[in-house]
Amino acid sequence: MKEVMLAKYGELALKGKNKSQFEGLLLKSIKKRLLKFGDFDIKKAQSTIYVIPAGEGFDIDAATTALTKVFGISSVNRAAVVEKDMSAISKASAEYLRDELASASTFKVEAKRSDKSFYLDSMQIAAEIGSGISSKFINLKVDVKEPDVRVVIEIRDYGAYVHSGNIGGAGGMPQGSGGRALVLLSGGIDSPVALHMAAKRGLDVVAVHFMSPPYTSPMAQEKIRKISEKLCGWVGRLPVLFVNFTEIQERIAKYCPDNLSTVLMRRSMMRVAEKISVKEKCNAIITGESLGQVASQTLEALICTDDATSLPVLRPLICLDKAETIQRARHIGTFEPSILPYEDCCTVFTPKNPKTKPHLREVIAAEEKGNYLEIESEVADNYQVEVFRY
Template structure:
């Protein structure tokens, strides 16, 4: 049997004259994701991407796992391809899916005939193949509404493709087709989810993290590196920029009103992130803020934060509650790492009673009383460490 992986387009199929650009980008991503698994022939036809192994011994389980996490594919399936001959289709379906049919009680056959030269109509193929399989498994019965298993046959240009139920893909658009942005990766639950959601909309990503030793430890930095690596399974390889933020943070603590500390710190971080983002060619910043989740995420506080720099700030979690965010973090396998109890510089020096409705005028007045802050921010940006994160890397964190 010749097994292949099929990836089905979703939103991309609605594109117009630029659709081929999205398809070419996705083709490049699929080649990159599979190159360490083995040699594959990858091509696109009839709104479907085909990934055919060209050598023996390829781990198809690993290949399928890699492909299922690629943005741009609405569904994926492992299929076997055979000649467009009814008897061959029957034998191949039994050989490929017969074991799956042995553990169930109800099934259904679905057929799609893209190649209209095939002599049987879709209903005829469903009826006759269903009868053949019932003859092989007489304990089964057909349930067209809620079957336990689906046998799917697709008659396409290059052959007959036989597979079980499609597996939902990640959907969205191929990473990189919507530009590039810099994600503020704090080490908590929210920011990896924000990265995932914006990559799903086609943004290529780098990350920036603010470390404040000795208040934050090397283990906290390793935790953030692990989170960047876990999200790279979806977003692709990226850069992690680690900013030495101790001196600007201490300066703000020592020279600003305590109730304004959090917003002033956020503005400072945004200015540094702006510098790094522009050097990297990023067109926006991403944060994991959710409206009114904490004092720095009220409408007034967000207004003050946005005014600190001139890049768009994307907040994909702004209307999500914590339960929804946690659900997504579990889906992308970052939750257990995010909740590890290592320090986050955003939470040190946090005042007991931060102001939740700051006015921009009072923020600007407070910054005017800190004339050395700009130089400290420029120094922190200059001393930023760049770490390359690759999706195949293993972060030794346990």
């Protein structure tokens, strides 16, 4: 009995004349993500991508898990495929789902007939398969509302597919379909979640991490590597740019008002990030800021921050509370490395009494006295690149 995987579209199915462009990006992502699991063939039809193992060594368990993390896929089915013949379908239903049916008390058969030329309709298919299962598993009862096992039959163009229901996918849009953006990756809980949410909307992402040695330790950089490895399970490939921000922060601390140091630091990061974005061909900056969470994330502070760059600043978490962000961080696997106790440059220079409602004019005036604007270009030109892959 041949086993395949069905990867089904989400909102991508609603696209019009440019749908093929999105499909091409999705196919590219799937091929790259599954390459390490062995040989396979791939084809698409009816808003579904069919992944067909081509050799004995194909790791279908790991491949199925990997598919659920590819953006653009709403659900995945691991299914047995047989010819479109009711006796073959009945036999496959009992054999392929034998373990699940044997341990269950109730079941339900659902039939979907996208191939309308098939001689039975969905109700007739479900009735006949259900009758066959009941005769083989005499202790099973039918429960159409809350069954222990769902037996799903899909009659499609390429054959009949038997499985036990959908495995949730990552959703969103294929990576690269929304452009390219630079993400400020701090090492805290928030920014990795922001990166994941941006990638889910089709953005190809590049991460930048500002470090301040010797105030930040090598372990803080190692923490970013651990976070990036987790994110690669979702984005496949992640370039991370490590920027030495020490001299700028030292000058802000020396020459500028302490209560404005955080917003001045954020403005400097934005200018450096914009310069890097030009080289990395990014058209937006993404941060993990959430409205009102800390002093630098009040509306007044964000206005001052955004004034420093001409690029759009996207904030996926802007209206999430911390509990929601933590829940997402746990889901994508970045929570544990994010709470490792190694400080980043945003925390080591935190002022005692930051101004929560700064005025742009006073911020610009303080900035002009800071004696650091002239070195931002040099900082933006000297970064280390590490590329993480799934």
